Amino acid sequence: MYVAVKGGERAIENAHAWLAEERRGDTSVAELSIAQIKEQLKLAVDRVMAEGSLYDPDLAALAIKQSRGDLIEAIFLIRAYRTTLPRFGATEPVGTSTMACDRRISATFKDLPGGQILGPTFDYTHRLLDFKLAADGDVPEAPTREVTQHEVPHVTEFLNREGLIEEAPRDDTPPPDLTREPLEMPADRALRLQALTRSDEGFTLGLAYSTQRGYARNHAFVGELRIGAVAVEMDIPELGFAVEIGEITVTECETVNQFKGSKTEPPQFTRGYGLVFGQSERKAISMALVDRALRWEELGEDNVGAPAQDTEFVLYHADNIQATGFLEHIKLPHYVDFQSELELVRKLRREAGADQVPEAAE
Amino acid sequence: MEAEVLSGGFADPAIQSAHAFRSVMEAMARPGTLQHISGAEPPAPLSKAAGAVLLTLCDTETGVYLAGEADCDAVRAWLAFHTGAPLTGPSHCMFAVGTWDALNPLSAYPIGTSEYPDRSATLIVECAELAQSGATLTGPGIKTNVALSVPGIDAFQKNRTLFPLGLDFIFTCEGHLAALPRTTQVSAPIGATEVC
Amino acid sequence: MTDYNFAYLDEQTKRMIRRAILKGLAIPGYQVPFASREMPMPYGWGTGGVQVSAAVLTPQDKLKVIDQGADDTTNAVSIRTFFERTAGVETTTTTREATVIQTRHRIPEEPLTEDQILVYQVPIPEPLRFLEPRESETRKMHSLEEYGLMHVKLYEDISRHGHIATSYAYPVKVEGRYVMDPSPIPKFDNPKLGDMAAIQLFGAGREQRIYALPPYTQVVSLDFEDHPFEASKADQICGLCGATDSYLDEVIVDDAGGRLFCCSDTDYCASRRAAGHQGTVLPTSEALA
Numbered sequence A: 001m002y003v004a005v006k007g008g009e010r011a012i013e014n015a016h017a018w019l020a021e022e023r024r025g026d027t028s029v030a031e032l033s034i035a036q037i038k039e040q041l042k043l044a045v046d047r048v049m050a051e052g053s054l055y056d057p058d059l060a061a062l063a064i065k066q067s068r069g070d071l072i073e074a075i076f077l078i079r080a081y082r083t084t085l086p087r088f089g090a091t092e093p094v095g096t097s098t099m100a101c102d103r104r105i106s107a108t109f110k111d112l113p114g115g116q117i118l119g120p121t122f123d124y125t126h127r128l129l130d131f132k133l134a135a136d137g138d139v140p141e142a143p144t145r146e147v148t149q150h151e152v153p154h155v156t157e158f159l160n161r162e163g164l165i166e167e168a169p170r171d172d173t174p175p176p177d178l179t180r181e182p183l184e185m186p187a188d189r190a191l192r193l194q195a196l197t198r199s200d201e202g203f204t205l206g207l208a209y210s211t212q213r214g215y216a217r218n219h220a221f222v223g224e225l226r227i228g229a230v231a232v233e234m235d236i237p238e239l240g241f242a243v244e245i246g247e248i249t250v251t252e253c254e255t256v257n258q259f260k261g262s263k264t265e266p267p268q269f270t271r272g273y274g275l276v277f278g279q280s281e282r283k284a285i286s287m288a289l290v291d292r293a294l295r296w297e298e299l300g301e302d303n304v305g306a307p308a309q310d311t312e313f314v315l316y317h318a319d320n321i322q323a324t325g326f327l328e329h330i331k332l333p334h335y336v337d338f339q340s341e342l343e344l345v346r347k348l349r350r351e352a353g354a355d356q357v358p359e360a361a362e
Numbered sequence B: 001m002e003a004e005v006l007s008g009g010f011a012d013p014a015i016q017s018a019h020a021f022r023s024v025m026e027a028m029a030r031p032g033t034l035q036h037i038s039g040a041e042p043p044a045p046l047s048k049a050a051g052a053v054l055l056t057l058c059d060t061e062t063g064v065y066l067a068g069e070a071d072c073d074a075v076r077a078w079l080a081f082h083t084g085a086p087l088t089g090p091s092h093c094m095f096a097v098g099t100w101d102a103l104n105p106l107s108a109y110p111i112g113t114s115e116y117p118d119r120s121a122t123l124i125v126e127c128a129e130l131a132q133s134g135a136t137l138t139g140p141g142i143k144t145n146v147a148l149s150v151p152g153i154d155a156f157q158k159n160r161t162l163f164p165l166g167l168d169f170i171f172t173c174e175g176h177l178a179a180l181p182r183t184t185q186v187s188a189p190i191g192a193t194e195v196c
Numbered sequence C: 001m002t003d004y005n006f007a008y009l010d011e012q013t014k015r016m017i018r019r020a021i022l023k024g025l026a027i028p029g030y031q032v033p034f035a036s037r038e039m040p041m042p043y044g045w046g047t048g049g050v051q052v053s054a055a056v057l058t059p060q061d062k063l064k065v066i067d068q069g070a071d072d073t074t075n076a077v078s079i080r081t082f083f084e085r086t087a088g089v090e091t092t093t094t095t096r097e098a099t100v101i102q103t104r105h106r107i108p109e110e111p112l113t114e115d116q117i118l119v120y121q122v123p124i125p126e127p128l129r130f131l132e133p134r135e136s137e138t139r140k141m142h143s144l145e146e147y148g149l150m151h152v153k154l155y156e157d158i159s160r161h162g163h164i165a166t167s168y169a170y171p172v173k174v175e176g177r178y179v180m181d182p183s184p185i186p187k188f189d190n191p192k193l194g195d196m197a198a199i200q201l202f203g204a205g206r207e208q209r210i211y212a213l214p215p216y217t218q219v220v221s222l223d224f225e226d227h228p229f230e231a232s233k234a235d236q237i238c239g240l241c242g243a244t245d246s247y248l249d250e251v252i253v254d255d256a257g258g259r260l261f262c263c264s265d266t267d268y269c270a271s272r273r274a275a276g277h278q279g280t281v282l283p284t285s286e287a288l289a
Helices: A008-024 A034-040 A042-052 A057-066 A071-082 A131-135 A155-161 A189-197 A201-212 A281-294 A311-317 A320-331 A335-351 B013-029 B048-057 B073-083 B154-161 C011-026 C047-056 C074-087 C135-143 C148-161 C187-193 C266-274
Strands: A100-105 A220-236 A241-257 A270-277 B064-066 B095-099 B122-126 B135-138 B146-148 B168-173 B176-180 B185-187 C062-067 C100-104 C117-121 C172-174 C178-180 C199-204 C209-213 C219-221 C248-252 C259-263
Touching: A008 C074, A034 A042, A034 A057, A042 A057, A042 A071, A042 A201, A042 A270, A057 A071, A071 A320, A155 A220, A155 A241, A189 A270, A189 A281, A189 A311, A201 A281, A201 A320, A220 A281, A241 A281, A270 A281, A281 A311, A311 C135, A335 C248, B013 B048, B013 B168, B013 B176, B013 C011, B013 C047, B013 C199, B048 B073, B048 B095, B048 B122, B048 B168, B048 B176, B048 C011, B064 B073, B154 B185, B168 C011, C011 C047, C011 C199, C011 C209, C047 C074, C047 C100, C047 C117, C047 C199, C047 C209, C062 C074, C062 C266, C074 C100, C187 C219, C259 C266
Parallel strands: B064 B095, B095 B122, B122 B168, C062 C100, C100 C117, C117 C199
Antiparallel strands: A100 A220, A220 A241, A241 A270, B135 B146, B135 B185, B168 B176, C172 C178, C172 C219, C199 C209, C248 C259
8 A cells, every 4th residue: 555755854853863873973982072173184174174165174173073074065064154154355365485384395396495395294104004093192293493484485486587487477357256156168267276276176186187197188297386374364445454364274286387389489388276275285286287287278289178178077067065966966856757757668668569568577 | 424324224134125026026027017115215316116126136246327316425325335336337237227318328238148148237217107007018927918107118119129138127116116128028008099 | 043144045145146036037048147155955956946935035925845746755845944944934835825836846736826936946957958068059059049959859859769758857948039948847847837827936056047937928848840749647547636637656556566646746636635536546544644
């Protein structure tokens, strides 16, 4: 006998209660604090801030806790919260040449003014599970040295002096805002960079990797990668000058890419750029490679039909909140559509004389 | 700042703008019907209806053109305080407000582009009177036909030929409004022998 | 709930959506781009419809939310609860009582009135998207009224299958100008789109588009002279209420594959049963609850 699917409301409530219980896990195990997540899962916090487009480590940590460590779910929580926030204005562009660098490396020069700073990197760790960590997380203090705060010039500036790399003149045009205006094609570079900085790390990595393997190869070197704190300044009209309202950590990557030259430009190096909230060099490097691939048209290169060259393809599919929502929506009931397909297929099969159920299927 | 500037906005913006929007939407969806709209007390010469439409739809993202007598210090200050809408000339505005004579010529306003016909101006036409009599309107939103006291016929017929481009109109008078989107066909009053 | 604004969205966002709705009504069937916001529910789960509803609701409205025609499907329940909490509006499951109806995949069976607004949740608003994935191209096609590709596709169906093989989200032409996606409603519902007394608003959140049909608008399902459009449904009657004119769901009721056909519009079915109509299958008491 048919029993109609009823009680949706109760089912949802029960599911939420169960979810809360599962999130907490075994209550005999101490609960995670926001501070623990913020301090000890910092790179997860950074990713949530970057793709959530909101710089707030405490909220990002809370989102990670609430989402049981599902980072895309955490990013979603941050995005949904972010849209409800009032806007007080726009800050001045951050100046990365005055960054207090925790890490600063160049792959194109052995040494350079400002020095190579390895910083807290996994790069040369041997990826061996550290079983000591399972028992006890105490660490000896890392050696320190005096910091002399000074401007750290960008590597690309040295190349620029010789005219070896394309000019990147200052442009004070207010960039479009993807979160306030619908995405529109063609997208200029400022809009593309904005989309890429909040794009899914995995998607961006995959696209960047594809350019390295020959799908619009652009011969990228990491001209410079730097991670550190920059001051955020805001112009206060009432005061008539900009004041520092805080500090954020960002990762910046500038790639130096080969360029054969075009009819109007002599051969020179070109640039790819990546800038991401927090410490996230995989994302920043990926962003720079994809940025460079998307610039084929303005540099007079050929469109070889590679995915990473296709602005519409990249921008419309890079956002993991859009992607995951639409992907997962196919879980929702579609029985009305399905029913209409069912009727159609039955009708077509009837007309094709294929509607006799074979004996074996009985 | 004068009291007139600070007053006359929505006391409860979320709720009052919701009601005001429904009036505007009903008007635009059903051309020729008269809708009541309230909540705004704008300075002269703006009508209450025009004031409410501006409060409901305008903000820092919408350029507004004040035509003729509407372009006065009191209106400028009131609009700036309550909406923050930047004032523009007719060619860049999203909304324009004024009497029919002051708003003309209609060729001054953006009518959208073939790829983005929505990027066109909406004209808020202040009327001395607004009644369901006069020209005959037909088109989407209208079951058979409806009469409306529009300030002309030719201009709207010409606007109709631009479809899908064109201007959209909101007629305001005291606490009432009616609308005429670009899809509406305007013809001489049924039974009339000459255009009024 | 006081932490959030009335109907969740901030006023600036509502104004932006409201402006898009007005342009949508002024250009029936044209997809107006709008800066869709992230909502506290996933993209693809009705964020467009929710934003449109939030922009049109007043506290005096009575809201009905249906998914697949039913008020009690989980996503409909979730959206209804969202508006109960954020807008404090009264909700109803009775079609006739509702002033705003948000729907996914169906148009109610009962004809709507001039006092009602129907808000559709739209996943892919672009009817040409499956023929041409590029937005820059489809925008051009709409601007040039170049719909040949769509007719070719439909005609290929006919030559291959003898029928147009589109059974839901069946494309329509609005006022002789724009080809429009009516959202994934079964084509059975297509004839209700035209000349409807209610205002119809369509919201696609992830794709950032809003479009509209004013009341009494001409809406024609695309077809050919020799293959006219046909609004089809299962050739059965509702097992619960005996309706012959409603769109039917097919439910598998036992391990042997036994089937029951019943109205997808749960309110329509329940009110018919309340009026004494009965189908051939006696529903369990739970189904009537």
